[in-house]
Amino acid sequence: MEHIELFFKSIFIDNMVFATFLGMCSYLAVSKKVSTAVGLGAAVIFVLAVTVPVNWLLDQYILQPGALKWLGTEYADFDLSFLSFIMFIATIATMVQLVEIIVEKFAPGLYNSLGIFLPLIAVNCAILGGSLFMQSREIPSIDLAFNYGVSSGIGWFLAILAIAAIREKIRYSKVPGPLRGLGITFIITGLMAIGFMSFGGMLTGGDDEAKAKEEVKTAEAPRKANENKLVTNTTSINE
Amino acid sequence: MGLLSRKDAKLISDPLADNNPITIQVLGICSALAITAELKASIVMAVSVLFVMGVGNVVISLIRNIIPSKIRIIVQLTVVAALVIIVDQVLKAFAYELSKTLSVFVGLIITNCIIMGRFEAFALGNGLWRSFLDGIGNALGYGVILIIVGFFRELLGAGTLLGYKVLGDPIEKTGVYAFGYENNGFMLLAPMALIVVGIIIWVQRSRNKALIEDE
Numbered sequence: 001m002e003h004i005e006l007f008f009k010s011i012f013i014d015n016m017v018f019a020t021f022l023g024m025c026s027y028l029a030v031s032k033k034v035s036t037a038v039g040l041g042a043a044v045i046f047v048l049a050v051t052v053p054v055n056w057l058l059d060q061y062i063l064q065p066g067a068l069k070w071l072g073t074e075y076a077d078f079d080l081s082f083l084s085f086i087m088f089i090a091t092i093a094t095m096v097q098l099v100e101i102i103v104e105k106f107a108p109g110l111y112n113s114l115g116i117f118l119p120l121i122a123v124n125c126a127i128l129g130g131s132l133f134m135q136s137r138e139i140p141s142i143d144l145a146f147n148y149g150v151s152s153g154i155g156w157f158l159a160i161l162a163i164a165a166i167r168e169k170i171r172y173s174k175v176p177g178p179l180r181g182l183g184i185t186f187i188i189t190g191l192m193a194i195g196f197m198s199f200g201g202m203l204t205g206g207d208d209e210a211k212a213k214e215e216v217k218t219a220e221a222p223r224k225a226n227e228n229k230l231v232t233n234t235t236s237i238n239e
Numbered sequence: 240m241g242l243l244s245r246k247d248a249k250l251i252s253d254p255l256a257d258n259n260p261i262t263i264q265v266l267g268i269c270s271a272l273a274i275t276a277e278l279k280a281s282i283v284m285a286v287s288v289l290f291v292m293g294v295g296n297v298v299i300s301l302i303r304n305i306i307p308s309k310i311r312i313i314v315q316l317t318v319v320a321a322l323v324i325i326v327d328q329v330l331k332a333f334a335y336e337l338s339k340t341l342s343v344f345v346g347l348i349i350t351n352c353i354i355m356g357r358f359e360a361f362a363l364g365n366g367l368w369r370s371f372l373d374g375i376g377n378a379l380g381y382g383v384i385l386i387i388v389g390f391f392r393e394l395l396g397a398g399t400l401l402g403y404k405v406l407g408d409p410i411e412k413t414g415v416y417a418f419g420y421e422n423n424g425f426m427l428l429a430p431m432a433l434i435v436v437g438i439i440i441w442v443q444r445s446r447n448k449a450l451i452e453d454e
Contacts (some may be wrong), residue, residue, distance in 0.1 A: 017431055024268035025352040062449060082328060086320040086344050093313050125350040132343035176443035178322040182265060183437050190433030197430065 003147050010151040012199035016126050018157035018192060020133075021124030027160055028185060037164035038157075042122075045153030047121050048130050050093050052149030053142050055088050055131040061085060088131045096122045128154050163189060249349030250372040255382035257447060260353045261384045262440045267353035270344050271385055272432040278401050280340050281389030283330070285382030290373065291322045291348055296374030299362040299450065306363075309448065315358045342343045353381055388435050 016022045023044070030040045061067055063084050068075035104111045120128055130152055139145050166188055175184050250357050267288075274280045297396075306314050314393045327345045328368015330338040338345065344429060348354070357377050362370040393399055398416075400404040425431055 007273075021272040021429070021432070022271050022347070024272065025266060028265050028268065082324060085327070085349055086317065086322055089316045089320050089349055090313070090345075094315055122316070123350050123352065123355050125347050125352075128350045129343060129347055133347045136343055176441075177448075178441050179437070181361035182262070183440040183444065186433050186440065190430045190437065193430035193433060198429065 002144065002167055004145055006144060007151045009201065011150055011155040011158065012196065013202060015155040015159060015196055016038075016129065016152050017156060017189070020129065022129035023124050023156055026121075026124050026126075027156075027163065027183065027189075031164040031167055031185070033153070034161065034168060035165045037160045038232040039159030041153075042162050043121055044124065044126060044156050045150060047096060047155035048149040048156075049100060049146065050099060050149075052130050052134050053090050053128060053146045055091055056134060056139065056142055056145035058091060059084065059135050069090070070239055075135060082134060084132075089128060092127055092131070093122045110222055126152075162192065247369065247372055250369060251376035251379065254376040255383060256443075257412075257449075259380045259384065260330040261358075261436070262375050263444055264353075265353045265357070266356045267381055270347050270351055270434065271381065271388070273429070274341055275385060275388040276342050276392055276396065276427050276430050276433075277340070278386070278389040278393045280337065282339065282382075283334070283337055283342070285378070285385045287326045287330070287345065287349060288351065289312045289378040290326060290380055291319060292354060292374040292378035293371060294374075295319055295322055295354060295363040296357060297367055298360050300365060300367050300370035302365050311363070312355075312377040315355060319354055320347050323443060346391065353377055360404070363390075372421070384436070387439060388432060391435055392426045392431065393424050396431075 002100065014020065026040060026224050059067075065079035065081060066076055068078045068080070100111075115220065130149055133152075134145055134148055139148055154202050163185065165186065170184065170188075177219055179187070254260055258264065261271055270284060270288075273282050277366060295318055301314060302314075323346065326348070328340070330341070330345060359373060364375070375432045392399070393401075394405070398404060398409060404414075406420070407416045409416050426435075
């Protein structure tokens, strides 16, 4: 259940683009066509799925205060957490390079479609952000870290796919000159972010207070029963 | 200007307006949006980026002839990461509360595209002094947008500036609140940052028609 909760939470509620603005640079630069957006999105999912678990291991066994205990008791009070930025970015840069070589060797087809985007990804804030959020949210196990990487990648993928589709259509509409291109993309992203905020309601799924309120509502207004049923449905999914 | 030749002065003034890193070059958006709910955080972020950009550009410019071009990205990342660690440690030591608000976004200065972009586009091909000016100029251009966005979001969203209640007290109904003014809490939420930047772009491009993109 933990897994499903984290999965939906990272896709919809903590969406990389709409809630934390990570990876905005490439999000804005590569979203002119759906086909390229799909390529970059897939590459981001792929790299996040690899780097987040690797950085989780690094964090757990090298960087955290007391993580070096496995080396012997005299290392137990070492705290290397100030090194985490440099370690994470080095891992990401190497992993991206490695992934590029491996994909080129074993899946040339995939390489041709992802290839040009892979080097770009090393400096995509979404990738480093994924690892840093993994660290600051103290994700407890490696499979959850993997899940977090994949699901936040999917969230980013959805966001760039949606904006690319909208931008392809918007070419045919009459946008005021100064807003054309970048300006309107910002404003649309803002509106989409407002839309995604409504998913925040999923968070109250396990909240007792919200549940109690719900019960009061059902008692008061039977005609709203349908809506509440919907809410309870999402609740049961969350649990 | 006595100190700077006209060409050098342009390096600083250009990014402030017609070649602004955020609104024109579309670099460094990520951190610009996430931390601008308060003016104070925006200013600290702007200063941190100013430091990293200025020093980083100088370092890269100094070693530009000895970096093998194949591994330059990793070298650049290492230089930035080292500088950002300094910033992070200083913030943690002297402004702990603030470093909690900025949380991961201090770390994300590393992947701030402005920094990598300027390294690639400028510091790798220019001398020390010009690279330094370019770094300062771009960081200032970035900071200006950050401070504008932070100013409006904090003023309209919380009615405060740097924590001071400039519009009066919303609970005791003093200042403008006496006339029925209400804070727009929505300004503090993430989506409004995007829309505020969108409006800044609109204003800037209406003033300078040359910047308008043609489809």
